[in-house]
Amino acid sequence: MTTYAAGGHRTAFVDNDTKPNGHGRMLRKEDPRFVRGRGRYVDDLQLPGMLHLAILRSPFAHARVVSVDTTLAEAHPKVRLVVTGAMLAEKGLAWMPTLSNDVQAVLATDKVRFQGQEVAFVVAEDRYAARDALELIDVEYEPLDPVIDVRTALSPDAPVIRDDLEGKADNHVFDWETGDAAATEAVFARADVVVSQDIVYPRVHPAPMETCGAVADFDAVDGKLTLWSTTQAPHAHRTLYAIVAGLPEHKIRVVSPDIGGGFGNKVPIYPGYVCAIVGSLLTGKPVKWMEDRAENLISTGFARDYVMRGEIAATRDGRILAVRTHVLADHGAFNGVAAPVKYPAGFFGVFTGSYDLEAAYCEMTAVYTNKAPGGVAYACSFRITEAVYLVERIVDCLARELDMDPVELRMRNFIRPEQFPYRTRTGWVYDSGNYAPTMELAKEIAGYDALRAEQKERRARGEIMGVGVSFFTEAVGAGPRKDMDILGLGMADGCELRVHPTGKAVVRLSVQTQGQGHETTFAQIVAEELGIPPQDIEVVHGDTDQTPFGLGTYGSRSTPVSGAAAALVARKVRDKARLIASGMLEVSVADLEWEKGAFRVAGDPDASVTIQDIAMKAHGAGDLPEGVEGGLEAQICYNPENLTYPHGAYICVVDIDPGTAKVTVRRFVAVDDCGTRINPMIIEGQVHGGLTDGVGMALMEMIAFDEDGNCLSGSLMDYLIPTALEVPDWETGFTVTPSPHHPIGAKGVGESATVGSPPAIVNAVVDALSPFGIRHADMPLTPSRVWEAMRGRPTPPI
């Protein structure tokens, strides 16, 4: 692991534990429990009398449910409850709303619509008995023709999947467009050069180490439901349970304990959570449901699955004029996309990338297929992964067409620093950016020119080496509530800060960490504003009874939204502390100067009070200044003014074995600009993780189906995720362009590397294969698929 600061200076990796009183590199406060195996996850929870739930799933992708016979299962001595779709229908609970205003079956009543769909559940005394009893349920299915190929889902003779929706006669979900079709057509018509390329972003899966699950505990005495669950958005889930199940919201507590990775997989509400709640309501006991690995892979939120055509128009000398794209989106059997309501395609509208264009246009059609629902997950920043992949691939195709260096082509077309805030042709307002220095730093770290020279030499020797570049701009931190909501819930976040008499503090967040290090980062944000050491600040999150309302952690939104809330709430506390300090020092507030951790009297260096002194005074004996209440605490709800727009420049070097076509990622340089950097170590960790994701998607990951709709990727032996042996020694660097509207200038970085790395790797492989006449090859670039590309026959993965 090598880190470079702005300017390309290699920084020594020795200042790991400098205990900064504010922003800076420090070890994570939460790690002692994680590295000792002392994390407390949903599955660690053991409650007295707890029962176990298992779900029977459909073996077919599309079939009519003729009958479900539960007699034998009910007779199992350890079984307490067996529930079918018909039973849920009697209670009005067989269907639930998705996050995209569609409905999804909790348990199938009429038909099953994807392999792995929930059909019935069993509650038993232990996990083994629950699983055994599933085999005693006799379901009669009448198999129907499935719709598997997204390209034929709208053909007139395609079976209609969603005949549960009134009047539905096809598999169409929505059409969506953005940009100006006519203006774009006009630019394409007069352009010197037009390049068009079909590009598939295959279906992949976030595959968090911890699968999804819940423990539901309905207390019949006080009428309160407590749900411990693997959720990235506990408050939003609580409100939705209240709406769906008709339980009063103040009688629901959702707790998200330690979470073993989310990546968007834990944003939706899954039927299993609802089943656990129903199980507890009906048995009066706590009920635990933990899905197994196969269930997680075949039934929970997948990501991507976009079949795209990208077109780019340019002048012969390399001025990019316009980008146009058509997308066919596979949404699976239910539209379960987790994105702000007005954005059915998420933030795909940023497909114009980091370039100053004259026009842009996208049209998209989303369809149902007989596959699991989902679509927005796997650190995608609401579909920015797909958008960046499209534009960065198509720009490389243009570079090839123009016979121009891909870095040079990008540099020539970047939005210039003086153009920010920059309104794109699809209406997004990029807050700030300074792209050229970021690209230059990446080139410098990589030794780009030397790499090109080396490539030339190796090619002469018959070796296959490629260098790939990508440059991305993300739009994160959803979002301004005037534009963005999830099922009517505005995307703002609350924060509460309380400073105790001895000067220790507790900060309560509405977002929930799944590994991002919130317990450290948020303590550092408050520490920077108040001068209380991060070690003295407890971060409370993930429990709706203990934290203010907010929309949760996904789309890299924690730092841009909740981080802003934490800084502002600390400033509010500081404002009150100033009033108290003026009383303590007997001067007017105008005579006080803040120096991190203390107020001083201007011109009198000996007269000062620390924040700890002030905290004691706020709770202590004696009068406070007139009009000042006791205590030292504050609360805020932060509504972001705009999204934040981090950017980055990535360079990848690959070698391909000429005999076996196996790709090795030799080097990877990632220069990220996420504005103000709160904890550089945590940022680097996030970048390393995202880059590893990128290697997985580019080279090996894909959720595949056969023609009958059987999922071929239902285990980690079939769905490959990369190991340490597939990734190089990451080389990271950074530049800093603060966000102008964020209180501390931070932009969010959690998904940058997942967004930016796949195009860099694919561009490197395609660059390596250019002597074979290849301009594009789709992911995953497995040895077999690369070998086919080397023979001039690259094939789409679906």
Added chain:
Amino acid sequence: MQVPAPFEYRRVSTVDEAVALLYRLGDTARLVAGGHSLLPMMKLRLANFEYLIDINELHDELGYVRAEPGLIRIGAMTRHRELRESAELAAAFPVFGDAERVIADPLVRNRGTLGGSLCQADPSEDLSAVCTTLDASCVIHGMDGERVVSMEDFHRGPYETAVGDAEILTEVRFPVRPRGSSAYETVERRAGDWAVVSAGAAVWLDEAGLIADARVGLAAVGPHTAGIPGIAEALRGQRPAEELWARAGDIAAEACDPVTDRRGSAAYKRHLARELTMRVLRRSVARIDAHIGGHIDGQEV
């Protein structure tokens, strides 16, 4: 968490005890050694047995690598890690070290055994290909004593072996011949994945430097890991040369029977059978040359 169906568990401490129990329980019982193939299948409920007989205590009796003149004997309970660490084995058959490097991960190698690998009879199994390459024979112990079968006869098809219901594989024997060496290479989509294709080769030269014998074993390109007799016939009596490896590669590509799956297309696997066959033959001979040329023992070639 995936949970298996109910089963009874027994632990045995001698081969005779295992065989007696198997005789009594018939095909309702299954031996478990390292468990790295069987337990996942049971958790997925693809394999369901009423009885599981744990033979890990037999490691004392069956965990060994013994070098004798002209023969190396390896106990069936010898773990991957022990195979990898055996100096005798590394000296006689470098192919073992090559293969063990790519088998799964350290956790699996600490537990998995030679016997378990062979009895699982997975067509992609690396050690099966190694044993085929080295012309090993398998000692099978039953109620009436022991019998010895060749690797050709040991694997009957995918997940099917010559070991009967009341029998246990106890030892694998490898003939050692002079002026020989061996090599193994695999292509996998990711470290620890099952092979897309693997190839093992063993070559023996005569005193004149001509090929006395050569064997190639392939994994993942047919119903079981098979040797390719045509290669031995084509190579015997020839002087090692690139054209010869190419011819052997063509024979391997011709002889194998791959299918298209998520690991790769049949055409690609056939290509790999050729490419890897050439590589392992080339490497085997380079190793003999290095040895005869007086290079330091154990040096990586």
